[in-house]
Amino acid sequence: MKNKALLMISLAGLLVWGCGGEREQVQAAKTTEVDAIEWKLVTSWPKNFPGLGMAPERFAKLVDEMSNGRLKIKVYGAGELMPAFEVFDAVSQGSVQMGHSAAYYWKGKTPAAQFFTSIPFGLNAQEMNGWLHYGGGMQLWEEVYEPFGILPLAGGNTGVQMGGWFNKEINSMEDLKGLKMRLPGLGGEVLKRVGGVPVTLPGRELYTALQTGAIDATEWVGPFNDLAFGLHKAAKFYYYPGWHEPGTTLEFMINKDAFSTLSPDLQSIVKIAARAINQDMLDEYTTRHVTALESLINDHHVIIKQFPDAVMKELAKVSEVVIREQSKQDKTMKKVYDAYMEYQVGVRKYHLISEDAYSRLRQ
Amino acid sequence: MKNKALLMISLAGLLVWGCGGEREQVQAAKTTEVDAIEWKLVTSWPKNFPGLGMAPERFAKLVDEMSNGRLKIKVYGAGELMPAFEVFDAVSQGSVQMGHSAAYYWKGKTPAAQFFTSIPFGLNAQEMNGWLHYGGGMQLWEEVYEPFGILPLAGGNTGVQMGGWFNKEINSMEDLKGLKMRLPGLGGEVLKRVGGVPVTLPGRELYTALQTGAIDATEWVGPFNDLAFGLHKAAKFYYYPGWHEPGTTLEFMINKDAFSTLSPDLQSIVKIAARAINQDMLDEYTTRHVTALESLINDHHVIIKQFPDAVMKELAKVSEVVIREQSKQDKTMKKVYDAYMEYQVGVRKYHLISEDAYSRLRQ
Incomplete structure (x- = not known):
């Protein structure tokens, strides 16, 4: 199925400034029919x-x-x-x-x-x-x-991203054990390592999975998308920050x-x-996350919770181990891992005295 | 002076995938001379x-x-x-x-x-x-x-940005008094309010102005550009963070x-x-800031200093006052000020539980 579009290679009326600043009309209209x-x-x-x-x-x-x-x-x-x-x-x-x-x-x-x-x-x-x-x-x-x-x-x-929607409070690493959570990629591997059960599901299946109890928790994106999916109607707590997808x-x-x-x-x-x-x-x-977050808090009375620092520290340690281990198992992955980590070490040194230092002034 | 360019409206060899996935050559070569x-x-x-x-x-x-x-x-x-x-x-x-x-x-x-x-x-x-x-x-x-x-x-x-290059240590607000510093825009106005002397100079004049003592300090951009201008050869201290241009x-x-x-x-x-x-x-x-910063520290032994928290807090307060006052003097500026501030209040609320919360995990 071709689309016989009439394309105006519309040089009609194009004006050029010459060196002296004078205007000059350079080309008459030209219409060519192409596919x-x-x-x-x-x-x-x-x-x-x-x-x-x-x-x-x-x-x-x-x-x-x-x-x-x-x-x-x-x-x-x-x-x-x-x-x-x-x-x-x-x-x-x-x-x-x-x-x-x-x-x-x-x-x-x-x-x-x-x-x-x-x-x-x-x-x-x-x-x-x-x-x-x-x-x-x-x-x-x-x-x-x-x-x-x-x-x-x-x-x-x-x-x-946001940390996700939970029907269970996360107060310690114990609370992650047996947790059935939609969490793709390496975040899911980390959850598995600490005793959780990661699940991969496309976005449009999340609401039902959460509501029916097929999963205990899910991350998706952040306020703007999460509100659109109505995830707040199927979960009790909205956790931050999204350590798994920064x-x-x-x-x-x-x-x-x-x-x-x-x-x-x-x-x-x-x-x-x-x-x-x-x-x-x-x-x-x-x-758009800004107004969506306001709506989640003011209109839908969502309870926002921060992951405990101790849980974040432990997950950071486990993440490092899991990512290093997984990378060793595949030659290409190891190559990308090495390059990524080298970049990360360098950029964090600089951001510590720039972006992160400024961010700290606002907290 | 026109440039008689021979433009290849090169549809030669263009291939289109039809609905069934078959390839089809749709157009022969076409060369048009246009200005x-x-x-x-x-x-x-x-x-x-x-x-x-x-x-x-x-x-x-x-x-x-x-x-x-x-x-x-x-x-x-x-x-x-x-x-x-x-x-x-x-x-x-x-x-x-x-x-x-x-x-x-x-x-x-x-x-x-x-x-x-x-x-x-x-x-x-x-x-x-x-x-x-x-x-x-x-x-x-x-x-x-x-x-x-x-x-x-x-x-x-x-x-x-970086806070800038200084030939004088900044330990308190007192040290900003009489400070001749290249600092354009509202940052300069804030410096003036606390007793400093802001100067506007194009980038390529900074090195000489700093070296001759015409100015005591200058901000420019950050490690990548500052290194290129050789500013480290004309100043003692490199301060962060760039509160004046975040x-x-x-x-x-x-x-x-x-x-x-x-x-x-x-x-x-x-x-x-x-x-x-x-x-x-x-x-x-x-x-590029990353490698430039490494070079400034390792090859040029630049002394990196952080502005004291008390100075940052005071400058933040003065900035708020100066920007509000200046905005009142011009109708258009007031309109932009109101819109900017409304956005800033909102986005900071969200970033406090997203970008800034993540940044805090790394400090």
Whole structure:
């Protein structure tokens, strides 16, 4: 199905400033009829889901605008073309050209992927972006996805997540034993190590799982998304901070063969649109979490609780051990682990006298 | 002077995936000779200066790539076409199409501009981006620059800056009295209120001013840029944190008449390239500050000092008063002040249980 779009390569009325500042009309109108390229993008989020699901929609809009309609990307929510967790295979096999998801969902394919979303007690949003774009992170990510024929791009960030919704108080490490909690990625592995039972479920199944008691607790994102899912109606306590995901990065995935067929300007447009959306999502979350939190507290009387310091300290220790151990089991994961940790040690030294020192002034 | 560029509207070899997944060649090669639009962009930074000066260079490259060479932007360093602080007037008058600078330099034109760079004890980088892009900040910025015929876009962020280079120890408020310090924007006003002497100087004059004793202290950016200017050779102490600029936003300025002559796709390309560069600068600083700080400490034996808590608390109080007072004197500034403060109160409540709570775990 081709879309015979009438593309206005609209040089009509373009004006150029010459060296002397004079205006000069340089080109008459030119209209060329070309076929628009049509791509499919599948996501792991419900269609138009706030934040996560809007990022690919906005990405498609930017690409459409910048390419003057030459590249049309149609976005599908989870369950429309395929289930949430089949996105990776679909992009890899080329049955769709793009996906929007989170890399840690693919730990079964390649455990190193987990470092490109977020790891317990790891980098925050600003640091993840620094690592990915100037610290060698993106090159590693490309290497990790290379065997699957997928080109990854950072596709948004939620900031530090909330600790999650609990139907049980967490006062000590004892309370984590036997806790059935939806917690993907390495956070789940840490929970397992301290005696809990981690579960992976797509977002739209969380409410029911929590309400029916199939799980005792769940993390999702933060106030903005959690409110949209109504999780406050199914749990007693809302815990902070999200130690398990301190700067969750989302991902765009592009089938490499599809990408290679694009002209260089369209390739650049796709990459830069993703870069802009990567920041746009964090800007939106930073703002919308605020009013959502106010609503959760004032309208829904949610009880906000802080994890005890002793529990955080213990989980930080266990996390370090679990992540180191798991990384040893896979050569690629070990390589990414080493690079990530080196970056983390350095950036924390600097942030201790900059971002963190300023943050301390406000507490 | 026109540039007769041969633009390949290169649809040659473009492949489209149809619904059934089959490939189909849709268009033969098409080459059209059109005139490239040539723009000038002037900056307040030395040519190719790390971080600040590279942002407009990279912006121009992205626009060139995405537009397939249809819009060529030539970047000029401070002093090449005009001095650092004449950028605003040049863009306003249309003698150049674009500028890259920092809004607080224009407080003499419109004092409200200061809120769009950074204010003492104000929003950090993540919060500034949230405010600008989802909290109504950009609309206000557009309103503030409207009388000057300038369209503003956020053009990078340095993160929390360093407190600056001092040839005098700061142990109490007494030590700020009579202190001659390069400190632009509202930070300078705060220094004046506590008995200091703020000075505004372009970056490239700082080293000499510090070395000759014309000033006792200067802030600039942070390790990456400060090292490049050799400021450690002219001062004894390097203080933190940068209370005066906790999340410095840079700016792209576009002459509105010039912008209106662009086709919609080029307008979108310019805006999205700026958005990508806005994040790119922070990513670079976050990474490069780390190694620069290590070099300052290990190779140059710089003495790092923290401002005393009592001084920070007093400066925070004075800042609040000064910013409120100054804002009352100008109707537009008051409007921006009210909006900024409302956003700040809200976002801090949320960040206290998210970003700041996580940051505390690492201290």
